[in-house]
Amino acid sequence: xxxxxxxxxxxxxxxxxxxxxxxxxxxxxxxxxxxxxxxxxxxxxxxxxxxxxxxxxxxxxxxxxxxxxxxxxxxxxxxxxxxxxxxxxxxxxxxxxxxxxxxxxxxxxxxxxxxxxxxxxxxxxxxxxxxxxxxxxxxxxxxxxxxxxxxxxxxxxxxxxxxxxxxxxxxxxxxxxxxxxxxxxxxxxxxxxxxxxxxxxxxxxxxxxxxxxxxxxxxxxxxxxxxxxxxxxxxxxxxxxxxxxxxxxxxxxxxxxxxxxxxxxxxxxxxxxxxxxxxxxxxxxxxxxxxxxxxxxxxxxxxxxxxxxxxxxxxxxxxxxxxxxxxxxxxxxxxxxxxxxxxxxxxxxxxxxxxxxxxxxxxxxxxxxxxxxxxxxxxxxxxxxxxxxxxxxxxxxxxxxxxxx
Numbered sequence: 001x002x003x004x005x006x007x008x009x010x011x012x013x014x015x016x017x018x019x020x021x022x023x024x025x026x027x028x029x030x031x032x033x034x035x036x037x038x039x040x041x042x043x044x045x046x047x048x049x050x051x052x053x054x055x056x057x058x059x060x061x062x063x064x065x066x067x068x069x070x071x072x073x074x075x076x077x078x079x080x081x082x083x084x085x086x087x088x089x090x091x092x093x094x095x096x097x098x099x100x101x102x103x104x105x106x107x108x109x110x111x112x113x114x115x116x117x118x119x120x121x122x123x124x125x126x127x128x129x130x131x132x133x134x135x136x137x138x139x140x141x142x143x144x145x146x147x148x149x150x151x152x153x154x155x156x157x158x159x160x161x162x163x164x165x166x167x168x169x170x171x172x173x174x175x176x177x178x179x180x181x182x183x184x185x186x187x188x189x190x191x192x193x194x195x196x197x198x199x200x201x202x203x204x205x206x207x208x209x210x211x212x213x214x215x216x217x218x219x220x221x222x223x224x225x226x227x228x229x230x231x232x233x234x235x236x237x238x239x240x241x242x243x244x245x246x247x248x249x250x251x252x253x254x255x256x257x258x259x260x261x262x263x264x265x266x267x268x269x270x271x272x273x274x275x276x277x278x279x280x281x282x283x284x285x286x287x288x289x290x291x292x293x294x295x296x297x298x299x300x301x302x303x304x305x306x307x308x309x310x311x312x313x314x315x316x317x318x319x320x321x322x323x324x325x326x327x328x329x330x331x332x333x334x335x336x337x338x339x340x341x342x343x344x345x346x347x348x349x350x351x352x353x354x355x356x357x358x359x360x361x362x363x364x365x366x367x368x369x370x371x372x373x374x375x376x377x378x379x380x381x382x383x384x385x386x387x388x389x390x391x392x393x394x395x396x397x398x399x400x401x402x403x404x405x
Contacts, residue, residue, distance in 0.1 A: 065130065072089065090102035116131070127295065136281040167365065185390075186219075211385075271292055304325040322336060
């Protein structure tokens with residue numbers, strides 16, 4: 001049996017499009033004729049997710065997912081049916097891959113499948129959290145609320161990522177400039193001065209001799225140094241692609257002074273927003289924790305979080321579990337304790353996430369304000385040392401000439 005996408009016409013010459021399972025096109029025509037429909041055209045149809053060749057991750061980008069959730073929520077709130085919403089959404093200016101996925105989801109929902117089940121067919125396209133929340137929204141009858149909350153969540157997540165990139169961009173530019181200046185001086189400027197002074201029979205000593213030796217080493221082994229550097233970077237990148245490597249990097253950065261605080265606040269903000277959203281949608285605590293664990297974005301913290309899930313499932317309170325494994329800052333643990341005591345955990349989580357978002361931005365600005373002057377000072381010292389090494393022989397010559405006079 002094959003699935004066909006067909007175009008047919010009834011006795012009133014009205015055109016109908018849809019999908020139907022049949023042995024072949026002849027059988028399809030017979031089945032449609034029983035419904036007073038005359039087959040005009042048909043072609044085999046596959047439920048497989050469209051190729052994500054032009055997508056780096058194979059998933060929908062967060063910005064596009066945010067717009068999709070927001071538009072979907074607005075239409076649901078306006079009283080438009082899910083089928084009609086999908087009909088409108090698939091004609092919006094999304095990427096080609098998402099449009100094709102929405103077409104398949106529309107056909108599945110039109111055929112009687114629940115929205116969450118239709119979306120769940122495309123696990124490579126939509127994040128786990130998005131698919132779980134759509135199911136919760138559908139089962140609880142709060143699809144509009146869930147979609148709006150998802151849009152808010154992804155907007156906040158995108159904002160935080162942009163803040164991180166913005167805070168780190170200037171230090172990275174300074175680092176590149178520093179490396180570039182040092183490389184140019186050692187590879188071109190110093191050899192030029194050395195050649196000019198070689199005819200004066202001056203033997204380099206001290207700092208000048210060290211810098212000349214470093215320049216000779218770089219000129220002789222430049223390609224080898226570049227190859228080794230590229231190899232190390234590639235190796236570190238490949239390690240980071242493995243499960244073990246991701247865990248080790250996460251553990252390193254989480255425990256690193258300064259950076260660890262940012263990582264912890266970032267995970268805490270993400271946890272608070274997602275956990276509060278799930279609880280407000282009607283999901284129980286353990287199931288909500290299971291769903292949140294998949295999107296913390298930090299394997300090291302996730303490992304401890306999953307241990308906490310086991311303890312909570314066995315009857316331990318959230319406060320005790322989080323305190324035992326030291327997963328979140330003390331402020332979050334206190335908020336969880338208040339939420340448990342007042343039976344308003346979802347409300348407390350939704351209110352606290354903005355606080356930890358601000359903490360992430362504050363920490364980023366604090367580190368950036370310390371890194372930038374430190375790197376400028378280091379750059380000044382290195383460039384100053386190189387210039388002293390270059391010009392000290394010339395100063396010696398000029399002093400000798402003055403004494404001779």
